[in-house]
Amino acid sequence: MxxxxxxxxxxxxxxxxxxxxxxxxxxxxxxxxxxxxxxxxxxxxxxxxxxxxxxxxxxxxxxxxxxxxxxxxxxxxxxxxxxxxxxxxxxxxxxxxxxxxxxxxxxxxxxxxxxxxxxxxxxxxxxxxxxxxxxxxxxxxxxxxxxxxxxxxxxxxxxxxxxxxxxxxxxxxxxxxxxxxxxxxxxxxxxxGSFDRKNLFYGVKHFNRSLQFVDELVQEISKYARKAGSTIIYCTTIKDVEQIHKSLKEAGIKTGIYHGQMSSKAREESHRSFVRDELLVMVATIAFGMGIDKPNIRQVIHYGCPKSIESYYQESGRCGRDGIPSVCWLYYTRADFAKADFYCGGLRTENQRRAVMESLMAAQHYCSLTTCRRKFLLSYFGEKFSAEKCGNCDNCMVSKRERDMSKESFLLMSCIQSCEGNWGLNMPVDVLRGSRAKKILNAHFDKLPFHGLGKDYSSNWWKSLAYQLISHGYLMETFRDTYKFVRVSPKGKQYIQSARPDHQPALILPLTDEMVEDEEQQCTTGGVGELNSMATLECEQLSEAEARIFHMLLDERTKLAKSIGTAPYAVCGDQTIKKIALVRPSTKARLANIDGVNQHLVVRHGDYLLQTIRDLSQELNLSLDGGANLQTANTRKANQVPNHKKLTPAKLDAWKMWHENGLPIQKIAVFLDKIYNYML
Missing domain, CATH: 3.40.50.300 (P-loop containing nucleotide triphosphate hydrolases)
Structure with a gap:
């Protein structure tokens, strides 16, 4: 086997x-x-x-x-x-x-x-x-x-x-x-198996949809697109796909587009170009990429929150399939969470609608987290993560500002309880901010003692606090059909009972990015952030010369793939190219012993690869078989030639087939057995 x-x-x-x-x-x-x-x-x-x-x-x-x-x-x-x-x-x-x-x-x-x-x-x-x-x-x-x-x-x-x-x-x-x-x-x-993709960095950021933000996003992608592998940008609407695609093209980045309104031929051409590394970036709706077998995708960016954790995990999982560190950023707006009617439209059964609502609420929770994102994802799929911090998500790598939010939390929970838990978040937040909308006047909520006490904070600030309280178990969300309701949990009721209007027990909570932005009055644009600040590129652990030969080999792989009409990864993966750059094998036998190199590659393209390695190594003044610590069955030097006089013809043929052609021992034995039996 x-x-x-x-x-x-x-x-x-x-x-x-x-x-x-x-x-x-x-x-x-x-x-x-x-x-x-x-x-x-x-x-x-x-x-x-x-x-x-x-x-x-x-x-x-x-x-x-x-x-x-x-x-x-x-x-x-x-x-x-x-x-x-x-x-x-x-x-x-x-x-x-x-x-x-x-x-x-x-x-x-x-x-x-x-x-x-x-x-x-x-x-x-x-x-x-x-x-x-x-x-x-x-x-x-x-x-x-x-x-x-x-x-x-x-x-x-x-x-x-x-x-x-x-x-x-x-x-x-x-x-x-x-x-x-x-x-x-x-x-x-x-x-x-484990759902933990250790090589993936997870980051989430709130943003406001605007042309200015798209420009910032394009500028950030431009910094890394040409040197950091492929990027997929997932959008929730075709309008966003077309806008971002247009901006990236204008910035001179080789970009493809993929969505359901394109013809099947146009989608296929775009897909094929991306797989064959003819494009650096693909901007697409979720129609793109199911099961895509492209190992060197370095960034997956979500421009808008996906409809479920399963969707997000699968789409972000297209990143870094070769094990090399890669980055997953999710940008969201509060409007993304108001799409229940859209996602549930056309669903035939109550089970399907319930599944969609539960999934949407979980995705919303993920976006609002101030704790470890990896731990949340693994827990969602039933896997335990013992550490408190993974060290490879935005929340674990950047310390969140914390503050005693007891007064604000008491106000919000008391207001929700007074609204009798029959509303979503909009109603209690509007009451706190002093709204006199018809729905508030009809329900007489303008008479509540909390009316107008929270007008110093924006609606988004209060909703961010609410999701912190949900995350920490003080509030809970339920739903009926496509409508969500927020209620005070038993833990929240206990907190309210232990507090007084003029004094509440301390409740230390981290401030979300939205809350900080609101307080600093910088709500016009959410910053893009350094997309690859957490990412380690493919040439990590390579010397400068080895990094150069690695990138040269990538170029040669692309040329080879084009000449035989296939995708570069189908020739061999980035990790394998990295190992070849480190080892720089001089023979097919050494090439065959590199993990990730299959027999078909050795037989069909071995000569081409070895000649390329020799030429590039000579150009960069690098020795062959450098750093090669291959645990082969026979560890003698690659250039050591046996004494022909001491070998039988069969043994000499076997040595040549192993040393020069890189064939495995089992195949050599079967082949020679057939040949010599026939001769006898």
Whole structure:
């Protein structure tokens, strides 16, 4: 199994849970794998068909994603194809049902509409697994429910002996149970990996939508776009997408655009250009990027709050998939939280509406946090984080100003309690600020003793305080249909009872950015902040010369990828290029022993890479095999040549195949056995 992993994928060992899931699949057991983006979920369904020489059927939500995966797998020497409306090769369908492909990708719509005769022929040829990627789409409790995914259970009755494998990066306990039931899984093996993406920095900032802010954002991106890898900017509206795209283009930054109103051809071209590093920035709605297999995205920026924590975790998770430190910034306005009607529009069931409302409230809570953001995200998915601070989010890295907010908290909680908990935040805040709106006069809330006592602070200031009190358990939010209500919690009632109008127990709370901005009367524009101040770039731990050869190798990889019509990452990843820059191998054997270098790369492009390394090393006056501490089975020097007189012809052939061509020992043994048996 390890030899297959190294041969096709270039890795010496499996990551957490990969081998366990594969072993269960080989035992024909259903599996549910909940593993973070970048943790290698796809290997769980890519390795078994290579071991068993049978077809793995993979359900994937987007045609563009399937095309990317097929392209990448073909570069590794794996037989892969997709079936769908975009498939122009008429022979693929015939080859597929005879079991020709290791991996066969389909959309759920295609899988459900494919005739029974196709599945019966493929069953006869051999199916080793039926994988459902982005499996959270099955669940009504998930953040991206799709009806067509729900219909996949029909195939369970056809593929009775085939193990079903569901994979997702975002699933709470409730969603996991729904996935298992929806796919009629029988006693599945459930693997839940860590949701902690340690290399990602999380930051959140309040802002006001304006052309001035867009200009600041563009200026900040301009500083880093050309040297910090790729960037995705997610917007909540097409208008914002077009505005930011226009501003970035005018600033001379290679920028793509992607949203639902574009033609499918235009979206595909934009997607392809971004994947192939022809664009530095992609500005898009959430329609872009589901399962995108691009490891070197360095920044994900949300221009507006996502509709759920699951959406945010998945979209931000497209950042830093190669393990290199990367940055996730979220910019939000209070208006982002007033979109419940929009998000719930068209939802058919109460369960779906409840799921959307709960998700929206959680996202709002995340934006208002003054404690560790990573701890909140992990807790949301049921994972414990023992430390109080992660050291890699804005709240943990920058100390918040704290103040005794007892007087203001007492006023707000008392006002909410007097409003009898039948309103959202707008009503009590308006009462505190002295509003005489019709709704306040009709409810006689202008007669309350708190009316007008909070007029020195803005509406946003009071709402920020309210979310601090929610975060600390003094207030709680509930909802009915698409309406939110705020009430005083038992903890808050206890605080009110222990206080007097002229004296309250101390209540030390951190000031949010919004509160500080309001008090400093700088509400015109929220600052953009240093997008990459927390990020470590790819060339960390490299000397100046090594950093230069690293960037030169990246350029050469792009040229190679263009010449063979594929994406740069499909040739090899940034982390692998970094290791090559450190080692600067002189032979195919040394190249093959670098983690991340697969056999297909060595055989197809090894000569080109080695010549490039020699040329660049000579230009920069760097030695070959510098810093190479490769733990190979044989540690003799790469240029040490054996004594030909002491070797048999078979042994000499074996040495050349290992030293010059970089073939693994197992393949050499099989190959020579066939050759010499034939000669005898």
């Amino acid at each position: 390890l030899s297959t992993l190294k041969q096709y994928f270039g890795y010496a060992n499996f990551r957490a849970y990969q081998k366990e899931v594969i072993d269960q699949i080989l035992d024909k057991r259903d599996c549910l794998a909940v593993m973070a983006t970048g943790s290698g979920k796809s290997l769980c369904y890519q390795v078994p068909p290579l071991l068993l020489e049978k077809t793995a059927v993979v359900i994937s939500p987007l045609i563009s994603l399937m095309q990317d995966q097929v392209m990448s797998l073909k570069q590794r020497g794996i037989r892969a194809e997709f079936l769908g409306s975009a498939q122009t090769d008429g022979s693929v369908h015939t080859k597929a049902q005879t079991g020709h492909f290791h991996l066969l990708f389909m959309t759920p719509e295609k899988a459900c509409s494919t005739p029974l005769s196709f599945w019966l022929k493929l069953l006869e040829a051999g199916i080793c697994l039926f994988a459902v990627d982005e499996a959270h789409c099955i669940s009504e409790w998930g953040h991206d429910f799709r009806v067509e995914y729900k219909q996949l259970d029909k195939l369970r009755d056809v593929l009775l002996e085939v193990p079903f494998v569901a994979l997702t990066a975002t699933a709470t306990e409730k969603v996991r149970i729904d996935i298992i039931n929806s796919l009629k899984m029988n006693n599945p093996y459930v693997a839940v």
